[in-house]
Amino acid sequence: DSGVTQTPKHLITATGQRVTLRCSPRSGDLSVYWYQQSLDQGLQFLIQYYNGEERAKGNILERFSAQQFPDLHSELNLSSLELGDSALYFCASSPPGIADTQYFGPGTRLTVL
Amino acid sequence: GENVEQHPSTLSVQEGDSAVIKCTYSDSASNYFPWYKQELGKRPQLIIDIRSNVGEKKDQRIAVTLNKTAKHFSLHITETQPEDSAVYFCAASKGDKIIFGKGTRLHILP
Numbered sequence: 001d002s003g004v005t006q007t008p009k010h011l012i013t014a015t016g017q018r019v020t021l022r023c024s025p026r027s028g029d030l031s032v033y034w035y036q037q038s039l040d041q042g043l044q045f046l047i048q049y050y051n052g053e054e055r056a057k058g059n060i061l062e063r064f065s066a067q068q069f070p071d072l073h074s075e076l077n078l079s080s081l082e083l084g085d086s087a088l089y090f091c092a093s094s095p096p097g098i099a100d101t102q103y104f105g106p107g108t109r110l111t112v113l
Numbered sequence: 114g115e116n117v118e119q120h121p122s123t124l125s126v127q128e129g130d131s132a133v134i135k136c137t138y139s140d141s142a143s144n145y146f147p148w149y150k151q152e153l154g155k156r157p158q159l160i161i162d163i164r165s166n167v168g169e170k171k172d173q174r175i176a177v178t179l180n181k182t183a184k185h186f187s188l189h190i191t192e193t194q195p196e197d198s199a200v201y202f203c204a205a206s207k208g209d210k211i212i213f214g215k216g217t218r219l220h221i222l223p
Contacts, residue, residue, distance in 0.1 A: 002156065033211075042215040043157065043202060056210045090156060100145035100206045104156040 003027065004093050004105035012111045018079040021108045025072055025093030031055070032074040033102060034066055037088040049074055078110070086112045115140045117205050119214025127222050132193055134217045136203035137185040143205040146179060146186045151200045151216075160201075161188070193221050 003026035013019055025032050034046040045058035049068035060066075063081075068074040078085060088109050092102040116139045126132045136146075144165040149157035163170045163177045163186065170177050174193075179186040186205075190197055198221045203214040 002158070043213040045211065045213070048210070058210065100208060100211065101147065101159065101162065102211065103159065104149075106156050 002103040002105065004091060004103055006089075006091055006105035006108050008108060009106065010109045010111075012113065013081060014113055015081055015083060017081050017112075018077065019081065019110065021076040021078070021089050021091075021110075023074045023076070023091030023093075023105055025074070025091075026095070026103055028095060029093035029103075030072065030096050031094045032068055032072070033092040033094070034060075034074070034076050035090045035092065035104075037090060037107075038084075038086070041087075043090070046076070081112045083112050086110055115205075115210070115212050117203060117212045117214040119203050119217055121217060122215065123218045123220070125220040125222055126193055128193055128195060130193055132188075132190045132197070132219055134188045134201055134203070134219070135185060136187070136205075136214050137183075138205040138212070139184070140205065140207060140212075141181075141184060142207045143184075144208070145206040145211075146177070147204050147206075147211075148175075148177060148188050149202045149204070149213075151202065153199075157202060190219075195221050195223070197221050 005024045030051045033048045036044045046060040048056040066076045088107045090107045092104045119136045147162035150160045151157040176189045200216045
């Protein structure tokens, strides 16, 4: 157990819908990262937040957005869902001062029907 | 742009033999190189990492080597066991963003 929690574990929804994925970082970690992993694919970096502010952006679609709240938990919002958005979504957190070392949560499996 | 190439994409080795996975990176400013192991349906787990001021690091059966001049780094697993079967990802970071390789699926044959 890495100490990073994600909810829900599984999510099944329809095309065109909107969903919110939630992540709580390890105690003391200020950075949160979001990744998308499609079937048999690598990890695609989406976005990073540090202490409530956006720090870096990867290949995140305009239909996707994220935020980090004062209590440091983060939410990833996916809207106008398409079949191709079906994937595992991981969040990771890293400790202050060792920003590179990331600890991953268990992931949310999103299925868009 | 920044890129991390990982080879091979699939690797099968006999139990007890060694496995080597290689990665190259494009951004010479990268200074942190972690390796993650991901079992089917599970989260990636950090197994070993190396920073640019070190050429080699070892942890029991796992070792990582780094050649900054050539911009490549490798994961070595010795005396492989069935539980080593998984997908392994390399990554390169310079602090602001981490780039992952596409992964290597390692099969340990009985």
